[in-house]
Amino acid sequence: xxxxxxxxxxxxxxxxxxxxxxxxxxxxxxxxxxxxxxxxxxxxxxxxxxxxxxxxxxxxxxxxxxxxxxxxxxxxxxxxxxxxxxxxxxxxxxxxxxxxxxxxxxxxxxxxxxxxxxxxxxxxxxxxxxxxxxxxxxxxxxxxxxxxxxxxxxxxxxxxxxxxxxxxxxxxxxxxxxxxxxxxxxxxxxxxxxxxxxxxxxxxxxxxxxxxxxxxxxxxxxxxxxxxxxxxxxxxxxxxxxxxxxxxxxxxxxxxxxxxxxxxxxxxxxxxxxxxxxxxxxxxxxxxxxxxxxxxxxxxxxxxxxxxxxxxxxxxxxxxxxxxxxxxxxxxxxxxxxxxxxxxxxxxxxxxxxxxxxxxxxxxxxxxxxxxxxxxxxxxxxxxxxxxxxxxxxxxxxxxxxxxxxxxxxxxxxxxxxxxxxxxxxxxxxxxxxxxxxxxxxxxxxxxxxxxxxxxxxxxxxxxxxxxxxxxxxxxxxxxxxxxxx
Amino acid sequence: xxxxxxxxxxxxxxxxxxxxxxxxxxxxxxxxxxxxxxxxxxxxxxxxxxxxxxxxxxxxxxxxxxxxxxxxxxxxxxxxxxxxxxxxxxxxxxxxxxxxxxxxxxxxxxxxxxxxxxxxxxxxxxxxxxxxxxxxxxxxxxxxxxxxxxxxxxxxxxxxxxxxxxxxxxxxxxxxxxxxxxxxxxxxxxxxxxxxxxxxxxxxxxxxxxxxxxxxxxx
Numbered sequence: 172x173x174x175x176x177x178x179x180x181x182x183x184x185x186x187x188x189x190x191x192x193x194x195x196x197x198x199x200x201x202x203x204x205x206x207x208x209x210x211x212x213x214x215x216x217x218x219x220x221x222x223x224x225x226x227x228x229x230x231x232x233x234x235x236x237x238x239x240x241x242x243x244x245x246x247x248x249x250x251x252x253x254x255x256x257x258x259x260x261x262x263x264x265x266x267x268x269x270x271x272x273x274x275x276x277x278x279x280x281x282x283x284x285x286x287x288x289x290x291x292x293x294x295x296x297x298x299x300x301x302x303x304x305x306x307x308x309x310x311x312x313x314x315x316x317x318x319x320x321x322x323x324x325x326x327x328x329x330x331x332x333x334x335x336x337x338x339x340x341x342x343x344x345x346x347x348x349x350x351x352x353x354x355x356x357x358x359x360x361x362x363x364x365x366x367x368x369x370x371x372x373x374x375x376x377x378x379x380x381x382x383x384x385x386x387x388x389x390x391x392x393x394x395x396x397x398x399x400x401x402x403x404x405x406x407x408x409x410x411x412x413x414x415x416x417x418x419x420x421x422x423x424x425x426x427x428x429x430x431x432x433x434x435x436x437x438x439x440x441x442x443x444x445x446x447x448x449x450x451x452x453x454x455x456x457x458x459x460x461x462x463x464x465x466x467x468x469x470x471x472x473x474x475x476x477x478x479x480x481x482x483x484x485x486x487x488x489x490x491x492x493x494x495x496x497x498x499x500x501x502x503x504x505x506x507x508x509x510x511x512x513x514x515x516x517x518x519x520x521x522x523x524x525x526x527x528x529x530x531x532x533x534x535x536x537x538x539x540x541x542x543x544x545x546x547x548x549x550x551x552x553x554x555x556x557x558x559x560x561x562x563x564x565x566x567x568x569x570x571x572x573x574x575x576x577x578x579x580x581x582x583x584x585x586x587x588x589x590x591x592x593x594x595x596x597x598x599x600x601x602x603x604x605x606x607x608x609x610x611x612x613x614x615x616x617x618x619x620x621x622x623x624x625x626x627x628x629x630x631x632x633x634x635x636x637x638x639x640x641x642x643x644x645x646x647x648x649x650x651x652x653x654x655x656x657x
Numbered sequence: 658x659x660x661x662x663x664x665x666x667x668x669x670x671x672x673x674x675x676x677x678x679x680x681x682x683x684x685x686x687x688x689x690x691x692x693x694x695x696x697x698x699x700x701x702x703x704x705x706x707x708x709x710x711x712x713x714x715x716x717x718x719x720x721x722x723x724x725x726x727x728x729x730x731x732x733x734x735x736x737x738x739x740x741x742x743x744x745x746x747x748x749x750x751x752x753x754x755x756x757x758x759x760x761x762x763x764x765x766x767x768x769x770x771x772x773x774x775x776x777x778x779x780x781x782x783x784x785x786x787x788x789x790x791x792x793x794x795x796x797x798x799x800x801x802x803x804x805x806x807x808x809x810x811x812x813x814x815x816x817x818x819x820x821x822x823x824x825x826x827x828x829x830x831x832x833x834x835x836x837x838x839x840x841x842x843x844x845x846x847x848x849x850x851x852x853x854x855x856x857x858x859x860x861x862x863x864x865x866x867x868x869x870x871x872x873x874x875x876x
Contacts, residue, residue, distance in 0.1 A: 298837030305844040312851050321862065328808070328855050335815055335848050342841065343795065343822045352828040354780070365834065380775045542686060 173218065174227030174234050177211045177242055178289055180204050180582045185282025193264075193274035198257035200280055205285065207255045209246030215239040216647050226295075233295035236650035237505075241292035241431055244509050247633070248423040248516045249285045252416040254555075254626045256281065259416055263529050268318075274328045277317060277414075284310040284420065288428045297365045301338070301345050302430055304396060307425055308334045315409050326405075326412035333405040336393020341432075344388035348439065351381040367435055374442025384445040388435050390452045396429035398486050400459035410479035415523020418475060423484045423516035427508040429488060434501070437493065438655040446496050446580075453494035454585050460487030461592035463618070469599040474522040474532040477603060478515065481558055484596055485511045491582070491589055492573035500576025501571045501652035506644070510565035510634050514557040517630040521551045524623055534607050542610040546624045548608050550631065555604050557634050559597055564631075565638035660872055664783055670704035671787040673697065674824050675766070678797040678817050682758040685751075690813045691736045697820045698728030701827065708831050716835040723839060724823070727846050732816065735853045739809055752804040754817050765796040784828045791828060794821030808856040812849065813836075819845055 184204030191197050216239040218225055225234045234242070260274040287310055291303035308331060316327035345365070352364050355376040359369055395402035410418045433453075440449045464484035471477040492504040524547055525540070526532045541548035557564035568578070570593075577586040637644055664793065677697040681690050702725035705706035769792035777785050798817030805811060832838050 296834075296837070298833050299840070301839060302840035302844060305841075305848075307848045307852055309844065312855075316855070324859055325853065328852075328859070331813055331848060331851055331855070332815060333801070336799065336818055338824050339815070343825060345831060346822070346826045346829060351836075353830055365837070370686045378779060380779060384772065384776070395667055628740065 172225065173215055174225050174232045174293055175233075177208060177215065177293065178232070178286055180207050180211070181282045181286045185279045185286070188275055188278035188282065191275070193260065193271040193278065195257060196563035197262065197275075197494065198253070198260065200523075201253045201256065201282065202250065204282070205246060205249040208285070208289070208456065209243065209250050212239060212242035212246045214243055220646065222652055227334065231295060231299065232290075232293045232498055234293055234656050235595060236290050237431070237434070237652075237654040238253075240505055240509075240647055240651045241428065241651050242289060244427070244512050245288050245424050247291070247509075247620045248420060248512050249281075251513075251516050251520065251626050251630050252419045252423075253281070253440075255419070255523065255623075256416040258527075258623060259523060273317075277314065280310055280314050281417065281420070284314065284425075288424060291428050292368055292431055295366055295368070296363075297345055297348070297367055297370065297432075297435065299330075300435070301342055301545060304341075304393070304429060304432060305335075307340050307428070310339065310510040311409075311413075311417065311421060311425070311540075315413045316352055317414050317417070318412065320412075322408075323412040323515065326408035330405045330409040333402065334396055337392045337402050339392070340388050340395075341392025344385040344436075347381050347388070348377070348436070351377040351385070352424060353444075354378060367439075370439050371442060374439045375445040377439070379444050382440055383448060386436065386440045386444075386449055387452060388545075390433065390449070390456060393436075394430050394456050395431045396426070397490075397608075398483050399456040399485070399490060400463045400487075401456075403460065403463060406483060407476050407479040410482065410519075411473060415475075415519050415526070418478075418523075419516035419603070422519060423512040423605040426482060426486055427489070427512065430486065430493075430508070434493060434504075434655050437655070439498070441496070441657065450494045450580075450582075453490045454582065454653055457487045457490030457494060458585060458588055458592075459492065460484070461589055465592040465595040465599075468596055469602070470597050471603070472534055474525065474534055475519065476516050477534070477600075478522065481596075482515060483598075484592070485515075485558075488570065488573065488589060491567075491577060491585055494585070495573065495576035495580050495582055496656060497579055498649065498652045498656045499579070501575060501656050502645075502648040503572030505648050506565055506637065507573065509644075510569055510637060511559070513630045513634040516552055516563065517627045517634075518551065518554040518558065521547060521554060522628055524627075525551070534603060538606055538610045539608070550624060550627045552604065552608050553631050554599055554627075555632065559600060560593070561637045563635045563639035565634050565636075568638050590622065660711070663711050666707045666783065667704055669826060670788065671790045671828065673700040674820055675790040675794050675797075677803075678794045678821070679759070679762050681801060681813055681817060682762055682797065683755055685755075687740050687807065687809045687813075690810065690876070691733050691740065693728055693731040694813060694816055694820075697817075698730075698732070699726065701820060701823055702729055704827055705832065708827060712831060714831065717832055720832055720835065720838045721844075723842050727842050728816075728823075731846060732849050734816075735849055736809060736812060739812075739853055739856045739860075742857065751806065751810075758800070758804065761800055762793075762797050765800065766789040766793040767832075769793040771795055772811070787828050788825055791821045791824035792833065794818075794824060797821075807853075808859065811858070812852050815852075816845075816849070 184551040219236045263269045287306040295302040316323045354500045355373045360372045379602045437449050464480045468480045529537045560566045560570045574586045677693040702721050756861035770789045773789040792852030
């Protein structure tokens with residue numbers, strides 16, 4: 172019942188947005204719906220702690236602690252994004268760039284997108300998980316191209332094409348897992364062959380050769396949606412061209428929803444092969460992603476492109492943490508998913524605000540932000556501090572724990588390499604940030620935003636809170652990590 | 658139908674899918690590429706139908722019908738609409754020329770036999786034996802995507818990958834569970850609709866759908 176409601180609420184809100192002409196009140200209805208998702212997610216997290224799993228829709232939906240945690244993350248980020256969407260849409264309509272009809276379509280697509288992500292993390296069946304992840308691509312394509320500029324069009328073409336190929340490879344991997352499961356004597360047949368719980372139970376009997384091939388395809392395929400190298404090339408384009416609230420959702424949660432799929436499959440593959448094989452795959456793509464981010468971040472001139480490369484970096488770190496695979500490391504991966512989601516969403520939303528106020532997002536043209544716009548500049552500055560993994564923000568704690576996990580399983584060399592990449596990225600971001608926040612003479616007048624800072628500051632405070640206090644999240648993180656770590 | 662005749666149909670269908678992929682490398686006429694896709698769709702549908710009759714599986718019969726309608730009719734129809742708006746509908750300058758592409762295809766076929774060799778050795782079965790054909794189709798599709806620059810050619814590449822995956826799925830497991838199968842068919846159809854809309858918009862905006870001339874986004 173509860174699990175089904177999580178899916179129905181955002182879809183109902185989307186239907187409402189499609190049926191009514193867009194007004195500010197409709198925008199607030201979306202906010203309310205996403206707040207409800209967050210609330211339901213928290214309830215689900217408490218429930219699954221006590222009763223272990225909750226089900227819905229005849230067993231097609233299933234929420235354990237890991238799913239509940241992901242629902243909380245999706246709810247929190249979409250709440251932030253939907254508040255900012257109101258301002259974004261009103262500004263677009265005021266400037267005559269879009270009509271109210273486009274705002275309705277935008278709201279509908281965003282809600283469908285959120286519902287697809289929720290369906291992905293709540294699916295009991297790995298085939299249904301695939302369908303939901305593929306559906307997120309379809310729902311977001313027109314959101315990426317929402318601005319209808321040439322660049323936005325090119326970005327959405329690249330996005331849908333590359334992600335569809337990646338996800339087709341992931342489907343091939345899923346088929347191979349299905350094939351391996353069919354050859355396990357006594358395994359349930361029919362639709363429940365791909366049921367994750369029964370697959371994990373049967374994982375010791377799956378044929379290792381088939382699972383090896385499957386896992387390589389799955390890491391490559393879902394890795395495309397995660398934005399892991401070598402299939403990352405769509406990410407900087409899509410994230411920089413999409414409207415800021417959509418970028419916040421795509422970067423803050425969509426990437427990690429795809430990673431959630433890898434965590435589920437990793438549990439199956441580890442049962443069949445032991446942890447070594449998937450660990451090697453994840454270390455390769457993780458380090459490659461860090462290398463890509465470190466080498467390209469310094470040359471970026473545009474705010475949202477810089478943030479997009481930051482996403483590739485953090486997905487690389489998460490892949491390394493998952494490669495370690497201990498309970499400590501996976502709990503840290505999950506905390507990192509939340510912390511990165513919050514910080515990255517705040518930064519994308521703030522950069523959307525900067526674009527609105529300054530009329531550009533080229534970093535050279537907006538110097539001394541902190542002097543001219545103390546609130547916006549301060550939010551952006553603290554957001555960058557959070558993203559760099561400095562205390563008091565939760566990314567510091569999670570990065571530290573992931574490194575500890577990597578050292579514990581003999582991945583010290585990979586941890587060392589990741590520290591080098593992080594140092595390079597640190598230097599690059601400091602150079603960008605110093606110019607952006609303090610540099611040059613900022614004489615150009617601009618309008619200061621007032622209330623818009625509230626959700627952004629809230630997001631940063633939450634990120635800092637989880638960095639300082641293990642309560643109330645730690646029991647949920649441990650329970651969620653134990654779902655996929657045996 | 659006897660088991661022997663059924664196996665003949667399956668082998669023929671798998672052969673048609675791979676031959677179609679190689680043909681797609683060879684022909685530059687975009688209309689011909691679309692006919693190749695329709696042919697592959699029909700081959701996949703008949704393969705599924707034969708398996709459904711053999712197993713008495715009603716669900717798989719439904720899937721065969723869905724595959725015939727989507728891959729055989731609707732998707733080629735959508736692509737035809739993109740091409741019709743574009744009079745110079747030829748792949749003018751692929752990054753790799755045709756003879757080299759055909760050599761590459763031969764290498765990819767050998768590669769997929771090597772990769773799938775372990776699989777076919779473990780589960781010796783007349784259907785599993787054909788899996789390398791599907792894998793090769795996937796690899797040729799990726800090759801088309803990487804080397805072709807016209808919007809329609811890239812969609813064709815994506816669909817070759819997809820048809821290859823579908824072939825492997827039918828051969829190994831007689832398809833995935835019905836609901837998942839229907840979900841994937843719907844997803845693929847929607848992706849093609851999305852790509853068709855984007856291609857049409859690009860044509861209206863730029864007057865061409867040549868992706869080499871779209872180079873505003875780069876590092």
